[in-house]
Amino acid sequence: MDSHLTTKATRWGICSAGCISRDFSHCLKSLPSSEHEIVAVAARDLKRAQSFAKDFGILTAYGSYLELAKDPDVDVVYIGTIHPEHHRVTLLFISHGKNVLVEKPAAMNLKQLKEMTSLAKEKKVFFMEAVWTRFFPLYQRILNEMSNETIGKARVLRLELAIPISNRERIRSKVLGGGALLDMGVYPLNIAVFLFGKPDDISVQGTMMGDTEVDEGACVIFKYNDGRMAQLLYNVTFKGMNEGVIYGTHGLKESPVVPVSHSEYVMDLVDKIKSKTGLRYDVDE
């Protein structure tokens, strides 16, 4: 069928003109313009939106998110704000009938995420957390090999993600949603849930970051009733080897650490880890 050739392109609006929105727009521009086009960008500072629009050849620039929400030419909004804004901004766009792709972490906690998914259902719009690696063919292959028992019965999954970014202001700031869990932790959590499923029990030990109110990292153990375990490590104070390894009774399979998402499961785990380590953001109160 050639019908897609005559289908209108999906019309994207970009919310926030920061670094991650640039990465996303570069990728989107690499696709055929007959399939995807960026029709508008919004930032709280109009000048930043205009500069972004110029860089990517976007016709419309807004100095507020509300204007973007009201733009009838926008089908779907990509949200690339800092994560404490995800909840409020997502609700804004969904309430105006927009479909939404929100950067990870989708929310600051499960309560926020449930409000977002609930409104999306009510408004009958598409709503998804932007966990791109979920679509990597690699993960389907790993799942296939696990179900074929290429490495025998999977017993232990070991994942780590550690990058030394603790000197960045955003990472050190509780108000900006800093700390290791929401920036680094969600990656191994996502992969573990994707490959092994939701754990039956978890153990965690976390460390807060010196003079801040956020965490520098944690070690987490997932336990499954069938005896499998996952051993996770994330940290913002050092560079890890950042491997992923699945140990089976007949061998092992290594993979780079890349994220996949079962958003609500993962956000539920995020909340559990916060409650066990004492990490709390203002929105959690």
Next chain:
Amino acid sequence: MDSHLTTKATRWGICSAGCISRDFSHCLKSLPSSEHEIVAVAARDLKRAQSFAKDFGILTAYGSYLELAKDPDVDVVYIGTIHPEHHRVTLLFISHGKNVLVEKPAAMNLKQLKEMTSLAKEKKVFFMEAVWTRFFPLYQRILNEMSNETIGKARVLRLELAIPISNRERIRSKVLGGGALLDMGVYPLNIAVFLFGKPDDISVQGTMMGDTEVDEGACVIFKYNDGRMAQLLYNVTFKGMNEGVIYGTHGLKESPVVPVSHSEYVMDLVDKIKSKTGLRYDVDE
């Protein structure tokens, strides 16, 4: 000084004629006979003791441990029995005034070990757990580099030891002290305690081995009040990468997994892990 040339050699007795006693005797024979000599070997089966004696050129073979304990020509006894025997046999030799080097794990639990050390103090004899790698120059070097902060401040230590030996009868048998903790687990526990010290808190998730009453492995987290963590993995159902890595704020340092011992600390940890995983041996009741 050449005075050691005229000192009498240390006279060893070997208790049990099994595999580990053979390894130990091979090593001992590689040292100058003016320093160490094996004067007797004992096994519950006299024929095995005689065969062992023949292989190593040992003059005396006994068919009971008691005879070895009463031999006035023996200065120190190496105990290479299965570990459920370590407690009883060590007490036998110490009560007869012998110095003792007992294979690891020194005991089945901390209570047993305390009885052993207590009797050794009372009888004023030398008593040590045979954790040979404690004497590797490598560990002194790692400790030096950690105190020099070559890799910055140490944050996380990751250690694993996994070897697929779960099909062995001894490993599957609770009566024979089987399971992963006492055979594999004590290695990463020892190294973590040696390099990072006694933890302030531990978390653990363990898995029992299918149709047995012993464990197939566990994931353990050590937490230290200064924020450091150690992430440990041991298992008898698969072959691990068996690495040790120390992550510091300026880099990382890898080492092979080799054991060191702070016997009582480690045995205390063994007991804590057993109580958290539900693993219990008869002697624990």
